[in-house]
Amino acid sequence: LEIDLGLTISREADRSALSPSAHPLVEAERQRLLARSIDIVRLVTDINYLAALGVNVTRVQAELDRAREALREERSEALSIHIGLARAIIQEATIAQRESTAGVPSERVARADAGTASIPRISIGVPGLDRMMGGGLVPGRPYLLTGGPGTGKTLLGLTFLLEGLRRGEEVLLVAVDEPPVEILENLRSTGWDVSKVQTLDANPGTRLIKGKGDGRSMRLIADMEPLGEASDRGPRAVDNGEVSLQSIQMKLKHAMTPRPFSRVLFDSITTVRRLSARTVGELQIRRAEVQSLLRFLSERGVTTLVTAMPADPLILTPEEILTRGEVLLTRKWVGDHALRYARVVRMRGSDHDPEQHPFAITSNGIFLE
Template sequence: MFLIGEYEEKELTVLSEFAIADGIFHLYGQEEKRFQKRYLRILKMRGTSFEQGEHMFEITPAGIEIYPRMKPVGKELEYEVTTEKKRFGINGLDEMLGGGLPEGTITILSGGTGTGKTLFALKFLLEGAEKGEKGLLLSFEEPLAQLKRNAYSLGWEIDKYLQDGRLDIRFISPIELDIDKHAFEIIDMIEKNNVNRFVIDSITSFESSIVDLQKYKDYIWAIAQELKRRNITTIFTVLTENPFSPLMVSKAQLSFAVDNIIIFRYVESNSSIKKAVGVLKARGINHSRDLRKYEITPNGIDILGKLNETNMLK
């Protein structure tokens, strides 16, 4: 039997009918960044365990859809570890990584605006497509037409991979995003398309839609665990506020959830601005500690020599 009523939240702990009830579901709405969202909380359920916290739900023409809160798994994550490497297909960078990114790991590409993070991530997916692997890019910044234009400008073939299904690019507005619903959509897309390589561009734009920072960190940790468990090699791009900063990764301090961090930064030398790339962190890899110059040209991405001018490291 269900008893349905309208109550203020403070009444749920004092009225007598709630004392005798075996289960209590609290449904409520709240405004988040100009959007009204519905949530469900299970406050009580005798004789069984239940998921605490806020669970978003929607009422649609298809019925009621509930998106349980994404949360980190407390126990040790169990997943298969392989020795296979996933290459970028960029000579020099793959060498810096000892042959590429370890399969099934999570990597941050962190850098200032215009440093080419999206292009490096896109090249990673195209390299996989060339080898018959399926890639998925979720873009919160650039629509498909703009990404295709950028690929054309570097001489990269992209249309054939989009047409044969080896590459899928989706643009999502971060303004209308709910992280719990989004997590289920990510996993659904990955499973339906048997994705091997996955990119979110950028986590920074995604972060701008979040009200609760702790909920956001829990989401990143939880989705990283789900991707690792499925052995998906993943890249998150992150925009840093200071493009000349050598060590800034992200304001939300997401390095705890990832295995590898590659930084891109500008350096000043002799009144000119150059670009440099370095591997800041790579778990289980004997990676290069060098900071190397790179250029993005009509022929692609070229990793150049070691950056050794001391004034560039200031």
């Protein structure tokens, strides 16, 4: 239900972006309704959580139904009232539940905690961040790593891959935004040795490849090489706006046939998000492509990190809906020094630390207390 509602919100956002309103007041009202739609998604999540703990959710469910009806009829005032009442009921029920389980957890809570503790985890390569995520990443699932330029997304993603190499795993970097040679050049100042990271250059040739025969397979496989051997291949498809997740997935299938990669860093999906969708039809196709790519990797037991720039907070992107967790990186300038922070926004099926923590990038890796 949460995913379906989230996709509905994204479609409404697309309609808002692609269909100019007749009057600014109409557009403002549409944005308010969109924000309330996102509030409903959050209410659904809270209600599911309370129901899983055995709490009677009849009252709050009734308010949620009234809020949905008001949303359909675009009655913004009634919508705000019912969402506010639902939030108050949820807060009251949450406080009561915490008080009833203080000291001695209920059997249901104890089983949930035991189940979470028994789930195997793998390290992202930063022990402090592992603790924030409740023990690390659940293997075989996709995760989202968001942040603005210079926040350390690529470096944290490479740390994730280097941890896999240290443990004897097969790892792969899918380079979309920057060619591998530029990534390698940017890393020289850190002193990190990433020469053994296998890299799939998603460009050139990211455009859908037509035709059949051995030539296509040779072209796809030739784009993969160790990062330490990266070279400049000239103009890239991404520079011309010719980006397709479908063709990237085709490359991954060829690359993963002889080598069962267990960790993949997709850096990044932002370019695909920006360039590959210009109409409502293309937006729907891109959602299907994101779902297909993440499902393809999960079915093969691959733990995937997908990097992205922060999106519009009023729009739920497909990667936000379909990934199992999200880490947000931010940067703040204090004088001439940049302070970087990490925050675990969500971790489905796992307890986590939602507070913001500072981290440092050094020649010996990333450190977070």
